[in-house]
Amino acid sequence: MNNLTTLIKRLEAATSRLEDMVPAISDPSVSANGVSSLPESGLTAPGGGLRDESESPQQQPMAPLPPAIDDFDALINGDVKTFVNMSEEIGGLVAEQSAAVLRAFAAERKFLIVTTKAKKPDIQSTVYMEVLKDLQATMGVVNDIREANRASPLFKHLTTVSEGINLLGWVANETKPVDTITEMLSSAQFWGNKVIQEYKEKDQTHVQWVQTFYRIFKSLTGYVKQHYPSGLTWNPTGIDPLQATEEVNNPDQSSTKSPPPSSSARGPPPPPPLPNFNNPAPPPPMPPNGLSTSHNASDMGAVFDEISRGESVTSKLRKVDPSSQTHKNPSLRAGSAVPSAPVRSDSSSSRGKYPLPGTKPKPESMRAKKPPKKELEGNKWLIENYDSHSGMLEVPAQITHSILISRCAKTTIRVLGKANAISLDNCSQVSLVIDSLVSAVDVIKSPKFELQVLGTLPTIMLDQIDGAAVYLGKESLETEVFTSKCTGVNLNLPPPGEEEDYVERALPEQIKSVIRDGVVVSEIVEHAG
Numbered sequence: 081m082n083n084l085t086t087l088i089k090r091l092e093a094a095t096s097r098l099e100d101m102v103p104a105i106s107d108p109s110v111s112a113n114g115v116s117s118l119p120e121s122g123l124t125a126p127g128g129g130l131r132d133e134s135e136s137p138q139q140q141p142m143a144p145l146p147p148a149i150d151d152f153d154a155l156i157n158g159d160v161k162t163f164v165n166m167s168e169e170i171g172g173l174v175a176e177q178s179a180a181v182l183r184a185f186a187a188e189r190k191f192l193i194v195t196t197k198a199k200k201p202d203i204q205s206t207v208y209m210e211v212l213k214d215l216q217a218t219m220g221v222v223n224d225i226r227e228a229n230r231a232s233p234l235f236k237h238l239t240t241v242s243e244g245i246n247l248l249g250w251v252a253n254e255t256k257p258v259d260t261i262t263e264m265l266s267s268a269q270f271w272g273n274k275v276i277q278e279y280k281e282k283d284q285t286h287v288q289w290v291q292t293f294y295r296i297f298k299s300l301t302g303y304v305k306q307h308y309p310s311g312l313t314w315n316p317t318g319i320d321p322l323q324a325t326e327e328v329n330n331p332d333q334s335s336t337k338s339p340p341p342s343s344s345a346r347g348p349p350p351p352p353p354l355p356n357f358n359n360p361a362p363p364p365p366m367p368p369n370g371l372s373t374s375h376n377a378s379d380m381g382a383v384f385d386e387i388s389r390g391e392s393v394t395s396k397l398r399k400v401d402p403s404s405q406t407h408k409n410p411s412l413r414a415g416s417a418v419p420s421a422p423v424r425s426d427s428s429s430s431r432g433k434y435p436l437p438g439t440k441p442k443p444e445s446m447r448a449k450k451p452p453k454k455e456l457e458g459n460k461w462l463i464e465n466y467d468s469h470s471g472m473l474e475v476p477a478q479i480t481h482s483i484l485i486s487r488c489a490k491t492t493i494r495v496l497g498k499a500n501a502i503s504l505d506n507c508s509q510v511s512l513v514i515d516s517l518v519s520a521v522d523v524i525k526s527p528k529f530e531l532q533v534l535g536t537l538p539t540i541m542l543d544q545i546d547g548a549a550v551y552l553g554k555e556s557l558e559t560e561v562f563t564s565k566c567t568g569v570n571l572n573l574p575p576p577g578e579e580e581d582y583v584e585r586a587l588p589e590q591i592k593s594v595i596r597d598g599v600v601v602s603e604i605v606e607h608a609g
Contacts, residue, residue: 146196148307149189156185159292159299166289174237174289177225181245184218188248190328191215198324200314203254204458211321212251216478219245223497236275237286240293244268246498247297250304252459252480254311257304260479263518265297267498267536270555450487459500460484466491472513479518485510504529523548533559542566551582563587 145153160182167178194211201207226242229235247264250257272290279286318324403409453464454473461475461483469491475483477499485493485504492511495502501519504510507526514521516535523529524543531540532551540561542548547568552559554574563569567589572582590605 149193151303152189152192155299155303159296160185163292163296166292169285170289172234173225173229173232174234177222177238177241180218180221180225181241184222184245184248187215187218191251193328194321194324195312195314197315198318198321199316201321207321209458211325215248219248236271240268240271240275243271244293246479247300249479251312257308257311258301261297261301261304463488542569545569
């Protein structure tokens with residue numbers, strides 16, 4: 081009896097083990113060698129049975145950050161945090177602006193993470209601008225603090241940081257990003273050195289604050305040279321940029337999403353339908369005229385039969401009365417009594433040897449006026465068709481923006497912030513006020529043009545200008561001016577004293593050229609008396 085009881089217990093234990101093995105065999109997560117790919121803790125319950133997967137979701141390990149992101153975090157936790165701490169010692173608006181700088185660096189960090197996950201979008205597309213939106217907004221906050229507090233005694237401090245924050249725009253330079261950082265350092269040093277000059281004898285905290293800000297440029301230059309020497313790199317096999325941005329901004333939501341089923345789980349595609357050999361193929365289509373091609377030979381034979389009849393072919397033609405024949409009545413030819421046949425417009429023989437002249441464009445006064453347009457398309461501002469605009473037309477620009485102004489008249493345009501370049505074409509009586517530019521202002525066929533430069537401007541190019549007034553500031557005295565076919569161009573230089581007026585200097589219009597020793601030498605014509 082005891083042996084029977086022992087045998088029954090052994091059979092129950094074996095049956096229980098077989099039952100445990102059945103779901104493990106049907107589970108696709110088990111590999112070919114019988115070893116499960118999931119951890120044992122996720123399958124085995126405390127009592128030794130199988131655990132329900134719905135009881136506790138698996139914790140996905142965090143993916144390690146790329147070395148470029150780790151080094152950028154070290155830059156933020158190092159020099160940027162040191163600058164923020166120094167700004168808090170000064171306090172007030174300086175501390176508030178430094179907090180905005182920290183947020184701008186954090187926004188660029190997110191952007192760099194997106195580049196490691198996503199494919200590169202078109203730089204002119206709205207997708208690229210959407211990915212850069214947070215970075216541009218935080219950089220704009222730094223500049224807004226400066227603009228809203230121009231009367232502050234710490235305005236030079238605010239301007240130093242406002243001019244230097246554009247160093248984060250190196251991500252938009254696809255060839256030499258280090259040049260952008262170097263250029264922004266020069267802009268920041270113009271104001272930072274003024275702070276050092278003012279406080280070096282009064283308070284060394286402000287001097288150390290400027291030097292701490294300069295160290296950010298040095299560290300970021302080394303970082304870019306190490307990781308992005310030839311421009312920002314993207315993931316060629318990555319996901320959509322907007323999807324990557326959403327994952328970076330909401331990491332919790334992206335981690336809870338279940339991955340899509342693999343192609344192996346869906347099974348093979350259904351086979352194509354078998355061909356049907358029972359039904360015959362459809363007959364060929366009929367010709368367009370509904371007649372068989374077998375009649376073509378007989379139709380052509382009928383034509384030749386008609387021709388071979390001789391004079392009977394013309395028996396049905398109407399006779400022309402002699403009084404209507406022009407070769408017998410010269411008066412008909414003189415009076416053009418017989419109208420000529422209509423000439424086909426598409427006939428090449430009707431045009432003769434020379435083509436027809438093209439139609440002249442309508443004058444500007446007779447053209448239909450188009451509505452004014454002010455749009456940002458990618459990195460280009462398009463400003464068109466403004467005529468006698470009331471007030472000042474403001475354009476908020478970034479360092480990567482180019483501005484194209486065309487067909488405007490009697491309008492004052494104010495460009496806020498530092499832009500890349502400005503082109504003005506076919507405008508009349510347009511006044512342009514700018515802060516600073518990276519490259520140049522190019523003006524073509526725009527009479528009575530006025531330009532005022534508040535900051536720095538490397539180059540001004542004028543082509544076919546009749547009447548122009550350019551007002552330069554003390555920071556733009558090194559501006560180069562190129563003119564071609566221009567008349568009445570005057571440069572207005574800043575006065576040496578604050579209460580004095582601008583000094584007007586005219587650009588030369590007459591050039592004398594002579595040949596000396598086989599070389600053409602051009603000189604400006606000077607009028608005496």
